[in-house]
Each structure stands twice: as structure tokens, then as C-alpha cells.
Amino acid sequence: MSVLVVVEHDRGTLADASLEAFAFARSIAGQLGEQVEALLIGADAAGLADVCAAHGAGAVHHASIAGDSVGDYGPEAYGMVVASLAALLLPSGIVASGTDRGNEVLAQAAAELDLPFVANCVSVKTADEWELTRVQWGGSLNEDALLRSRLPIVSVAHHSVEPQEVSIGATAAITEHIVELPEWVSRSVIQDRVVLSEGLTLATAPVVIGGGRGVGSAEGFNVLEALAARLGGVVGCSRAVTNNGWRPHSDQVGQTGTRIAPQLYIACGISGAIQHWVGAKAAKKILAINIDPAANMVVKADYAVIGDLFEVLPAIEQG
Amino acid sequence: MRVLVCVKRVPAPGAKINITDDGQSVDATNLGHTMSPHEECGLELAVQLVEAHGGESHVLTLGVTEADEQCRWAASIGINKATLIDVGTQGWDPQRTASAMTDAIRAIEEVDGGFDVLIFGNESADTGGFQVGIRVARALGRPMVNAIKGVNISAGIDGENTVLEAQRETDSGMEVYKLPMPCAIGVKEGITWPRYPTMRGRLASKKLAVDVAASDAAPGGQTMVRLNRPEEQVSETIILGEGAAAAPAVIELLKELGLWSEGTSKQEVGA
Ligand SMILES: Cc1cc2nc3c(=O)[nH]c(=O)nc-3n(C[C@H](O)[C@H](O)[C@H](O)COP(=O)(O)OP(=O)(O)OC[C@H]3O[C@@H](n4cnc5c(N)ncnc54)[C@H](O)[C@@H]3O)c2cc1C
Numbered sequence: 001m002s003v004l005v006v007v008e009h010d011r012g013t014l015a016d017a018s019l020e021a022f023a024f025a026r027s028i029a030g031q032l033g034e035q036v037e038a039l040l041i042g043a044d045a046a047g048l049a050d051v052c053a054a055h056g057a058g059a060v061h062h063a064s065i066a067g068d069s070v071g072d073y074g075p076e077a078y079g080m081v082v083a084s085l086a087a088l089l090l091p092s093g094i095v096a097s098g099t100d101r102g103n104e105v106l107a108q109a110a111a112e113l114d115l116p117f118v119a120n121c122v123s124v125k126t127a128d129e130w131e132l133t134r135v136q137w138g139g140s141l142n143e144d145a146l147l148r149s150r151l152p153i154v155s156v157a158h159h160s161v162e163p164q165e166v167s168i169g170a171t172a173a174i175t176e177h178i179v180e181l182p183e184w185v186s187r188s189v190i191q192d193r194v195v196l197s198e199g200l201t202l203a204t205a206p207v208v209i210g211g212g213r214g215v216g217s218a219e220g221f222n223v224l225e226a227l228a229a230r231l232g233g234v235v236g237c238s239r240a241v242t243n244n245g246w247r248p249h250s251d252q253v254g255q256t257g258t259r260i261a262p263q264l265y266i267a268c269g270i271s272g273a274i275q276h277w278v279g280a281k282a283a284k285k286i287l288a289i290n291i292d293p294a295a296n297m298v299v300k301a302d303y304a305v306i307g308d309l310f311e312v313l314p315a316i317e318q319g
Numbered sequence: 320m321r322v323l324v325c326v327k328r329v330p331a332p333g334a335k336i337n338i339t340d341d342g343q344s345v346d347a348t349n350l351g352h353t354m355s356p357h358e359e360c361g362l363e364l365a366v367q368l369v370e371a372h373g374g375e376s377h378v379l380t381l382g383v384t385e386a387d388e389q390c391r392w393a394a395s396i397g398i399n400k401a402t403l404i405d406v407g408t409q410g411w412d413p414q415r416t417a418s419a420m421t422d423a424i425r426a427i428e429e430v431d432g433g434f435d436v437l438i439f440g441n442e443s444a445d446t447g448g449f450q451v452g453i454r455v456a457r458a459l460g461r462p463m464v465n466a467i468k469g470v471n472i473s474a475g476i477d478g479e480n481t482v483l484e485a486q487r488e489t490d491s492g493m494e495v496y497k498l499p500m501p502c503a504i505g506v507k508e509g510i511t512w513p514r515y516p517t518m519r520g521r522l523a524s525k526k527l528a529v530d531v532a533a534s535d536a537a538p539g540g541q542t543m544v545r546l547n548r549p550e551e552q553v554s555e556t557i558i559l560g561e562g563a564a565a566a567p568a569v570i571e572l573l574k575e576l577g578l579w580s581e582g583t584s585k586q587e588v589g590a
């Protein structure tokens with residue numbers, strides 16, 4: 001028996017969040033005295049076997065989909081592959097990352113198998129019924145839950161565990177599987193892609209300069225842009241800002257925006273509402289710039305400057 | 320076009336979310352109620368689809384009697400019909416919720432005709448199970464993609480070629496899906512711009528007849544034990560200074576973190 005990790009990748013490029021799923025699966029497998037195994041879906045994923053081994057997979061299953069109606073990612077197709085491999089391999093548990101794709105594929109698989117699925121867990125204690133802690137409210141609250149299932153299916157909350165290479169240079173045996181899927185699964189496969197930006201994004205930038213209502217206008221963001229350019233970072237914002245139409249929603253940090261995890265988050269004119277905080281708290285360090293020393297953002301930050309962002313930011317930028 | 324939107328009533332917390340003493344729910348004393356911003360955008364999208372193609376929009380919610388308020392909010396921005404599955408609690412697990420909602424959708428479709436599009440939020444604001452929409456869509460045999468942040472409202476969804484073109488945001492751009500209707504999508508905030516209720520909308524919403532349904536769906540395998548506030552690493556905030564005078568201390572910090580390079584002059588950056 002094993003704990004099976006569904007590895008997330010895009011056309012053969014690993015999603016880093018998958019490494020968190022390995023770390024989480026190792027903690028479960030350790031309790032059960034079993035090994036971690038990896039499931040790679042799609043012809044283009046075969047090259048990822050070694051990184052799976054390095055992160056603790058004792059065996060790697062590579063599933064290709066028969067025929068060529070499913071060349072790219074599709075939630076229904078991938079969910080059906082997970083369901084069919086689950087029936088074949090009979091794992092003790094299935095784990096994936098708590099990302100758009102990870103959660104979606106496990107929900108599809110669970111629906112197909114008519115089993116429960118618990119999203120965004122932070123810890124598991126295995127027993128007859130698994131005792132789980134998972135996040136609610138985008139990470140503002142934790143929920144203790146019991147999972148009653150012949151095959152527990154869980155995802156791990158993004159940024160809640162540290163990935164770790166455990167067997168450097170290891171290789172794993174690869175088992176090839178060809179999975180037959182019904183014709184209809186192709187209806188939800190990606191048909192096209194639009195490339196909008198190459199390079200730094202909110203999710204990957206080493207520094208994020210966030211602006212809130214305190215920035216006051218769309219033009220007000222020029223001082224944030226200038227500092228971002230100076231530091232090689234990107235600009236983010238709060239929901240108050242997107243609601244006012246000052247920045248596009250793709251810049252929003254928080255529960256219903258992007259979760260960021262930069263080296264440094266500089267939050268300017270942001271009060272630190274819980275729904276914003278949960279999207280920012282994975283930053284290694286947080287610096288708040290606010291006129292209000294009692295603002296939640298200031299109280300929770302590692303560092304703070306008390307003052308008007310329009311005075312503070314240009315002074316930093318000009319060195 | 321017939322469009323259904325599913326919304327969940329949740330408390331609207333402020334800077335902090337309090338938990339009741341028994342740990343069973345969020346303490347909603349003195350709090351208003353709302354729905355996820357994802358679902359607000361879903362309502363707006365439904366209204367826009369019906370404006371563009373004709374037809375009817377319908378809101379569905381499962382929970383307490385008071386969720387009537389969320390149905391009326393939906394009507395105030397232009398949703399035509401509403402169904403409330405009154406189960407006396409907001410605490411049903413995802414499998415049970417999905418099963419009850421599937422039954423309700425079947426019942427509505429039997430009377431009013433099939434829906435072309437089912438719209439869900441990407442995840443509910445409180446429990447965030449990331450699955451109710453997916454389970455409902457699968458039970459009804461319809462394609463479903465979650466995390467949708469763009470829909471081509473006018474193209475390809477009339478006449479014979481009934482395909483909904485939906486886009487999902489990634490780190491570098493958009494993935495494009497072409498879902499044959501009837502289909503389902505889980506949407507994210509930012510997909511569209513929710514309108515505010517007008518005075519006329521508010522009046523109309525008062526007259527809305529909310530259909531109340533019941534359900535005997537069986538519980539699923541996930542049971543909540545209790546809620547906790549996550550431990551926060553309470554670090555003492557280091558105040559680097561006040562106003563512009565704090566700049567040198569900030570630059571020191573940036574250097575310490577390896578984020579400051581003397582080399583980049585302003586001119587180079589601006590060029
Ligand atoms: C279900 C749900 C999901 C949500 N999701 C998100 C989300 O994803 N992201 C998000 O951000 N919010 C989200 N929100 C909204 C959130 O609750 C807050 O309303 C929002 O974050 C407030 O934005 P703000 O801090 O910019 O504005 P405010 O709370 O108005 O704060 C403005 C701050 O600016 C300071 N300030 C003013 N002028 C200056 C100046 N010149 N210099 C320095 N400081 C100044 C003030 O002291 C104040 O602290 C969500 C809400 C709900 C209900």
C-alpha cells in the first residue's frame with residue numbers, strides 16, 4: 001500500500017506546489033508505515049520521474065491517455081485518470097496540491113468515485129477515520145474535521161508545508177499505464193492558450209509592493225511602480241483598489257485574489273483586513289507603510305514605517 | 320438562454336473572525352451577511368448572459384430560512400427567479416450539499432426547462448471546499464471547469480453552435496476552454512464587474528416569490544469537529560521610523576534581504 005501523489009504539471013513543466021504535496025504525503029505515509037508513490041498524467045510528464053524520486057517517491061506511475069483526443073490538460077480527463085488508477089493501485093490515500101488544478105482534479109475524481117474530498121488540509125492524523133485540520137475562510141480559520149472514507153482524498157493548503165528534497169540523486173522505477181477514457185472527457189480539455197505576460201508575476205516576484213485605498217487613485221500607483229522597478233518587483237493591491245477600478249483584478253492580493261509568497265511584501269496604505277492578510281501572510285517578511293500606527297497591517301507586520309506613503313516611497317526609491 | 324447561479328449565505332466579518340464558544344460556527348453577532356465575491360460576479364455574469372441572449376436567470380441557495388436575503392439581493396441586480404433549499408443550517412457537508420442541489424436543479428428543470436449554463440463560485444467564502452459545483456455538474460453529466468475568469472458572452476452561444484468559451488487565468492496568461500452547452504463553470508472574482516442594485520431593482524426584489532424546497536439528502540464522509548483560530552506568529556513589529564526619514568532604515572533592510580543593488584541607477588531603470 002502507498003500514499004499516491006497526483007503531480008501537477010503544465011505540458012511537462014512541474015508546478016512547484018506539487019513538491020508541497022510530496023512533503024505532505026510523506027508525513028501521512030510515515031504514520032502508516034507505507035511509501036509515497038507518484039502519479040504523472042499525460043505523455044509530456046514522463047520527464048518528471050526523477051524529481052518525484054528526489055522528493056520521496058518510491059515508485060512512479062506514468063499514465064498516458066489512449067487515443068489522441070486528450071492532448072492537453074482537462075479537469076474531467078485528469079479526474080477520470082486519477083479515479084481509474086485509484087481502482088488499479090488501491091492506495092491508502094491520494095494527495096495533491098491545493099491549487100486550481102489540484103483541487104479541481106481531486107474533486108472530479110472524488111465525484112467519479114462517489115467519495116469525500118477534503119480540500120486545503122494543513123495536517124493529518126491517520127486513524128480509522130482521518131483526523132484533519134484544514135483551512136476555512138481562505139486561511140483565516142482552521143477547521144478540525146473527521147474524514148470517513150475507504151480511500152481518503154485530500155489536498156494540502158498552498159504554502160502550509162515546506163517542500164524538501166529527501167533523496168538527492170534518487171531514481172524511481174517507472175510503471176507505464178495506458179488509460180482508456182470515454183470519448184466525452186475531451187469536452188473540457190484546454191483548446192487554446194493566450195500568453196499575456198512573460199517574466200515576473202505576483203505569485204513569483206521576490207518583492208511585491210502592495211497598495212490599498214490609501215493610495216487614493218490610479219495615478220497614485222506611479223510611486224509604487226517606480227519603487228517596484230527600482231527593486232525588480234511587481235505591484236499588487238487590495239480589493240478596495242480593484243473595486244475602485246484603479247488596478248485590474250489580476251493585481252489583487254488576498255482570499256479572492258492571488259496568494260503571494262515573496263521575500264518581502266511592502267504593504268502601503270492597506271489596513272490589513274483578514275481577507276487581505278491571508279493572501280499576504282506567506283511572505284517571508286512584511287513591511288507596512290501606513291499613517292495609522294494602529295492599523296492591523298502595522299500590528300501584524302515584521303517592520304513598519306509610520307507615515308504618508310507618498311513621502312516614504314519616493315525617499316526609498318531615490319536611495 | 321437559461322442560466323442558474325448558486326450562492327451561499329455567509330457572515331461578513333471585519334478585521335477578525337470570531338468563533339462561538341462551542342467552536343461550531345463563526346460568531347455572527349453584530350455581523351451582516353453576504354456571499355463570496357466570486358458568487359457576486361457569477362450573478363452579474365448570469366444577468367449579462369440573459370441581457371445578451373434573452374431567456375431567464377435563476378438563483379439557488381441551500382441553507383437557513385434567512386438565506387432569503389441573498390435571493391432578494393440577487394433579484395435586486397436582475398436575477399429573475401429564486402429557489403431556497405431550507406435545511407435549517409449552513410453546515411451541510413459538500414457531498415450532502417451537492418446532492419441536495421442536484422435534486423433541486425432537476426426539479427426546476429423539469430418545470431421550467433433545462434439550464435444552458437450553471438454558474439458556481441470557484442469556492443465558497445467560508446468553508447471553501449472547492450467541489451460542490453464539480454459534484455453537481457458530474458451528477459448532471461455536464462462539463463465543468465473551475466477557476467474561470469473570462470467568458471466570451473456574445474460569441475458562439477446562440478444558434479446551432481452552442482459552445483461557451485471560458486478562460487482561466489494562469490501565471491503567464493489564459494487557458495481557453497470551449498464547453499458544449501449545457502455546461503457548468505466555477506467563476507472567480509474579476510470575471511466581470513458586479514453592478515449595484517438600482518431603486519427599481521430593490522423594489523422588484525421585494526416582490527420576488529422565493530420558491531422554498533426541502534431535502535432529505537444523506538450526509539457525506541466529511542464531518543466538522545470544530546473551528547479554531549490558527550496560531551499567528553506574533554512578532555513584535557519593528558518600527559523603522561516615521562515618514563521620509565525612515566528611508567535609510569528601509570534601504571538597510573532591503574540590503575539585508577539582498578533586494579537592493581547599488582548598481583541600478585534611476586536612469587537605467589527609467590530607460
Ligand atoms: C469574502 C471576502 C473576500 C475578500 N477578499 C479580499 C481579497 O482577496 N483581497 C483584499 O484585499 N480584500 C478582500 N476583501 C475585502 C477586505 O475585507 C477589505 O475591505 C479590503 O482589504 C480593504 O482594503 P484596504 O486595506 O486597501 O482599505 P482600507 O481598509 O480602507 O485601508 C486603507 C488604509 O490606508 C491607510 N492610509 C490612508 N492614506 C494613507 C497614506 N497617504 N499613506 C499611508 N497609509 C494611508 C489607512 O490608515 C488605512 O489603514 C474581501 C472581503 C470579503 C467579504
Ligand SMILES: Nc1ncnc2c1ncn2[C@@H]1O[C@H](COP(=O)(O)O)[C@@H](O)[C@H]1O
Binds near residue numbers: 380382449451
Ligand atoms: N449552501 C450552498 N448554497 C448554494 N450554493 C452553494 C452552497 N455551497 C456551495 N455552493 C456553490 O458551490 C460553490 C463551491 O462551494 P464549495 O465547494 O463549498 O467551495 C460555491 O461558490 C457556490 O456557488
